[in-house]
Amino acid sequence: MYIVPEAVIDGLLTRADSFQAVEAVFASMARGAARNFPVIREAIGHADALYGFKSGFDRESLALGLKSGGFWPGNAERGLTNHQSTIFLFDADTGQIKAVIGGNLLTALRTAAASAVSIHHLARPDAEVLGMIGAGHQSTFQMRAALEQRKFRRVVAWNREPSMLDRLAAVAEEVGVPFESVTLDRLGAEADVIVTILSSFAPVLMSAQVRPGTHIACMGTDTRGKQEVEPELLARARLFTDEVAQAVSIGECQHAVAQGLVSPEAITPLGAVIAGQQPGRQDETEITLFDGTGVGLQDLAVANAVLIKAIKNGSAIKLG
Structure with missing residues (x-):
C-alpha cells in the first residue's frame, strides 16, 4: 500500500487535473457506472465537531474507497484547517487497501473543481x-x-x-x-x-x-x-x-x-x-x-488522480 502525505499534495495536483477528475466522475455517475454510498455525518458531542464518512465506487476508473473526516470549528485558533479528512482507496479486484491519502487540500480542490465544472457547463x-x-x-x-x-x-x-x-x-x-x-x-x-x-x-x-x-x-x-x-x-x-x-x-x-x-x-x-x-x-x-x-466520488476521483502522480514522481511512500 501507499501513503501520500498531505505535505506532498500541494503542487502535485493542478486545478486542471481536479477539474478533469470531477467532470469525468460526474459523467460516470450519470451513465450509471459510479455510485455514492449513504453518507454518515454526525455531531460527536465534543469540540463542536461534525464527523463522518463518504464513500463510493466508480466502475469506469475502478476508484473504490472512502473519505473519513469532518469539521472542527475551533481548529483555526490552533493554526489548523477546520476541515480535516483522510481518504482511503482500496483495490477493486481484491478489497485490499491501496492507499492512504491526505484529504484536506484535495477536499478544497475537488469542491472548487465542482463549482468550476458547473460554471463551465451552465454560465x-x-x-x-x-x-x-x-x-x-x-x-x-x-x-x-x-x-x-x-x-x-x-x-x-x-x-x-x-x-x-x-x-x-x-x-x-x-x-x-x-x-x-x-x-x-x-x-x-x-x-x-x-x-x-x-x-x-x-x-x-x-x-x-x-x-x-x-x-x-x-x-x-x-x-x-x-x-x-x-x-x-x-x-x-x-x-x-x-x-x-x-x-x-x-x-x-x-x-x-x-x-x-x-x-x-x-x-x-x-x-x-x-x-x-x-x-x-x-x-x-x-x-x-x-x-x-x-459527494464521496469526487474525493475518490481526485485521490486516484493524485495517487497516480505521486507514484510516478516518487513522492508516494510504499509500505510492504
Whole structure:
C-alpha cells in the first residue's frame, strides 16, 4: 500500500487535473457506472465537531474507497484547517487497501473543481463579472477555479466580516482582475456568476437580489439545516446538482423541497449535462443554480488522480 502525505499534495495536483477528475466522475455517475454510498455525518458531542464518512465506487476508473473526516470549528485558533479528512482507496479486484491519502487540500480542490465544472457547463458564455459570497478558507480555491472558466473582467465580493475579503483581493491582484467589496444588493445586480461558500444556517442571498441570466454555484450547504440562499430563488431557477438524493436531504435544495417550492424531479444531475443526456442552460435569461453538496466520488476521483502522480514522481511512500 501507499501513503501520500498531505505535505506532498500541494503542487502535485493542478486545478486542471481536479477539474478533469470531477467532470469525468460526474459523467460516470450519470451513465450509471459510479455510485455514492449513504453518507454518515454526525455531531460527536465534543469540540463542536461534525464527523463522518463518504464513500463510493466508480466502475469506469475502478476508484473504490472512502473519505473519513469532518469539521472542527475551533481548529483555526490552533493554526489548523477546520476541515480535516483522510481518504482511503482500496483495490477493486481484491478489497485490499491501496492507499492512504491526505484529504484536506484535495477536499478544497475537488469542491472548487465542482463549482468550476458547473460554471463551465451552465454560465452564460459572455459572463464578465464574478460575485463571491464568503471569504473563508475555501473561498480562494473557489475564486481561482472560477476565474479560469470565463473571461471575467471584474470580481465583486461580500462577507459578514469585510476584513476577511483581503484574501480574495490578494488573489484578484495576483491574476490581474479588478476587485471590489460591495453590498449584497450590488453583488446580485452586477454579477453574472455568483459563488456562495458560507457556513450558514440562514439565507444570505435573496431571490430579489439576483437578476435573470445569472449562474449561481451554492457550495457551502452540506449538512441538514445549513442554508445560503432564499428558497424562493431556487423556485425561480433551473436546478442542477452533483447528486439529487444529497441535494434534497443535506444540500441547498433541502429547504425549497421541504416547503413544496421545488420537486426532486426538477433537479438535474450536472453529470447528465456533461454526458449529453440533458440540456444545460437553454437561454440567456435563465437563472441556473448548482447545488454542490460534495459527494464521496469526487474525493475518490481526485485521490486516484493524485495517487497516480505521486507514484510516478516518487513522492508516494510504499509500505510492504
